[in-house]
Amino acid sequence: MKHKLKRIITLAILIVINFVLQSTVFGFHSLSVITPNLLLILTMSFGLMRGRKEGLLVGACSGLLVDIFFSSILGPYMLLYMFIGYINGFFHKNYMIEDVLLPLIVIIVDDFLFNTIIYIVSFLLKNKTNYGVYLLHVSGRICGKRILRGGQACGQRNELFRT
Numbered sequence: 001m002k003h004k005l006k007r008i009i010t011l012a013i014l015i016v017i018n019f020v021l022q023s024t025v026f027g028f029h030s031l032s033v034i035t036p037n038l039l040l041i042l043t044m045s046f047g048l049m050r051g052r053k054e055g056l057l058v059g060a061c062s063g064l065l066v067d068i069f070f071s072s073i074l075g076p077y078m079l080l081y082m083f084i085g086y087i088n089g090f091f092h093k094n095y096m097i098e099d100v101l102l103p104l105i106v107i108i109v110d111d112f113l114f115n116t117i118i119y120i121v122s123f124l125l126k127n128k129t130n131y132g133v134y135l136l137h138v139s140g141r142i143c144g145k146r147i148l149r150g151g152q153a154c155g156q157r158n159e160l161f162r163t
Contacts, residue, residue, distance in 0.1 A: 011046075015058065018042050019065045037111065039066065043085040044110050048103060052089025059085030080117055084110050 018038040026035045039062035047055025063078030071077055088106060095102055 011058065012061070014042065015039070015061050015065065019062070023069065037114070039063075039081065040084065040110060040114055041107065043081050044088050044103070044107050047085040047088025048091055048095045048106065050089075051092040052086050055085030055087075055089040056082050057085075059083070076121060080114065084114060 018041075022035070022038040026038070043055060043059045043062055046058040059081035060078055063081030064074075066077040066081070067074045088110065091102065091106060
């Protein structure tokens with residue numbers, strides 16, 4: 001009983017610290033508009049290391065914090081983080097501490113899935129349907145390069161997201 005309570009308190013502290021770091025320090029000191037999603041990394045880590053139930057729990061708590069502080073409605077981020085934590089829990093049996101490739105592949109897929117779902121919810125509901133331009137813009141930022149389009153770099157003031 002004491003051990004379980006200690007784990008819950010440690011988990012809550014980890015989630016709060018990651019949330020504070022993500023929303024304050026990394027929000028202001030970003031590298032080329034790229035900031036790490038620490039809550040997604042934490043959710044992925046607990047899903048891989050501890051299983052579906054723990055990934056779901058960490059995802060629910062992380063998403064709830066994001067919904068409370070940054071969303072106008074309660075639930076979308078919580079549902080998304082829970083889904084990702086639960087899906088990552090399926091890889092729990094395949095995960096070995098020495099293996100670096102599995103967590104790397106899982107976090108790449110998780111980040112792509114997370115941002116695609118956010119795009120669908122945010123932009124498609126506002127009738128901005130140019131997903132190809134969005135994908136090129138984001139992948140260009142991730143690679144640290146500017147993708148040339150029509151002789152001009154993506155980062156210039158002729159916004160690509162104009163519809």
